[in-house]
Amino acid sequence: MATKALFNTVVNYFIRQRIDQIQNFMSRPLETQNGVLLSQLFLAENTDYGKIHGFNSISSYEDFSRNIPIVTYEDFEPFIEQARQGKPDVIWPGYIRKFAKSSGTTNAKSKFIPISEESLADCHFKAGKDLVSIYANNHPDNCLFLNKNLRLGGSSELYKDYNTKFGDLSAIMIENLPFWVEITTTPSKKVSLMSEWESKLKAIISEVKNEDVGSLTGVPSWMMVLLQRVLAETGNKNISELWPNLEVFFHGGISFKPYKEQYRKIIGKDINYYEIYNASEGFFGIQDQAGSDEMLLMLDYGIFYEFIPMETFDPKNLEAIPLEKVEIGKNYAMVITTNSGLWRYLIGDTVRFTSLKPFRIKISGRTKHFINAFGEELMIDNVETALSKACEITDSCISDFTGAPVFMKDGESGAHEWIFEFTKAPKDLAHFTEIFDGHLKSVNSDYEAKRYNNITLKKPIVHAAKPHLFYEWMSLRGKLGGQNKVPRLSNDREYIDPLLIMNQ
Known part of the structure; x- marks a missing residue:
């Protein structure tokens, strides 16, 4: 000691x-x-x-x-x-050997973002050290390096056609971390880079349940799934019983607001929460003030x-x-x-x-409509493509729709909830939902990952709207007219909840 x-x-x-x-x-x-x-x-x-x-x-x-x-x-x-x-x-001097696989666009299921050696060292790794530096400066009595940091990253694969690697950015970083970082983190590199999520989750729990964890790093939705599984495995009432020295959660990727109360309950005590703004394309912001909800724009990366x-x-x-x-x-x-x-x-x-x-x-x-409550980065073009296929196969037609997240609660996975106004309804709404869900998986790799085994996202919840529902709703909002549009996707429930009440 x-x-x-x-x-x-x-x-x-x-x-x-x-x-x-x-x-x-x-x-x-x-x-x-x-x-x-x-x-x-x-x-x-x-x-x-x-x-x-x-x-x-x-x-x-x-x-x-x-x-x-x-x-x-x-x-x-x-x-x-x-x-x-x-x-x-x-686009950059020399060879670029690493590419971060990110969510898709209109023309591709996935994007491949270049990761040069300079960006790995001078942006992503530098930001990791800065995050700890800022936290240590704000909390001089911290004990970060007396205990382990539990990191939750992705898988990494070798792109078979060329001499380049691609995978989640977190996995690329884990694969290239200096040895001294490995001493202070859990799970091991081998487990962190496993590809199959269910097997990986079991392996992570097996390693971390016997560690003295002092900090967490990851996406709130995925980390919540892990912590729930840890409690189920160990029989502890809350995470603090297992890890009494836990002091901070470094989180990013999606909004933390829907999860804050859930984390307070599952951890069982108040800890520090520090937000980061990172993406495959770069690391942009770090919360530099304790208890703040804003981030310092990092200018020398x-x-x-x-x-x-x-x-x-x-x-x-x-x-x-x-x-x-x-x-x-x-x-x-x-x-x-x-x-x-x-x-x-x-x-x-x-x-x-x-x-x-x-x-x-x-x-x-x-810049476009989206749902990203669980890191799925669902864009309007993904949804419209999937709906087109679902309508074609079920011989149906949609006039208006909107979608929103159903946030995780009481240990249950989240979901997406949709309300569709059909001009020609499908004979079987459950079959329509199945096709819609399947095609969303085919056009968006992040959505597909979150739907795996219903761990983070359950099957979509779909409602058929009564005739003229959206017209009546837009009228009540004073939004009738050609320049006003029904919000197709929202990252909260501002639009869908009133519509569901009106649809009863």
Whole structure:
């Protein structure tokens, strides 16, 4: 114990030294971001993308925004695919050997986001160390390194056609972590990288139930499933009985609000909760104040930020502004340029600034309708594709619909709840639901993963609406007219609950 205590003291001392560097970019944000931009352009000027867009002639933000277009994944996919097939110097110097598999788009079941060695070290790993540094600075009496961190990551596979690996970002990181991190984490790397979820869950529980866990890291929905299984296996009343030294949960990926009370109950005591804003494309924000619901925008990770005001967002004419022009309270679509070779990439998230000195943000949504209560990232194009197939096969037709999550409660899995107004109803609504669910799995790999064995998501709950329900609802809201649209997807139950009451 004395050795572990000394180790904890020494590590905490060194990681708190990073706080000075964080405070430096907080006080000089625009200079920091300008340095990131010019550095990225210099490094990539001899890549294919750099030559096409004249990186070597760009010396200012104005040149940058004029010479390089804002792109979506669909726009950029041909360049990513070249890199994924093993061609060097396409979007970033040298070879890119790792790709994070993310949820799909209109044209693909999955996206493959490039992960360069620079982004792995200077963005993702650096952010992990910063998270611990910030926490240690805010809580000087912490005991993080006296106990284990329970991490919950994904699986990793070798892409068979090319000499590249792809998998969940968490799995790529686990596979490449330095040895000293392994000493302080559980489960083991071998178990963490298992692919089959049910077997993996059993193996994780077998390892972690005998550890002294002091912190958790993961997505709230998946972590809740694990903790419920741990209690069922051990017979403990709450997690604190098993892990009395648990002090913090580092969470991200989805909103924590629906889960906060559930975590208080299952853990059995108050602990600290720290939110992070990370994605396959990069690590963007860390909650830097205890008890806050906003995150510090991290400016020295090799990511250059731009923002598109949502009030003027036009997919056919995307115009962004730099960090220095953002305003508090407005919603912005985020555009990133990264040290993995993503150039003016529209990530799809929207953020709202809560502070400009320093720059702090909240995630406010997506640029399109979505449901992402469990990490499934269900987009409207996924739903419309699946509905088209379901209607075709069951000889039915839908005029209006909306969907929302049913949040986990009392140990039960979550679900999606839908209300469809049919102009021609299917003969068997259960059969329609089965086809709809199956095609959602086929077009969205994240939804498919969450539906596996009903662990996180149960089968969709589907209601048939009475005739003219949506018209009456829109009328009550004063939203009749060609410019008003029924919200197809929502990440809360603001729309579906009133509709279900009206449908009784």
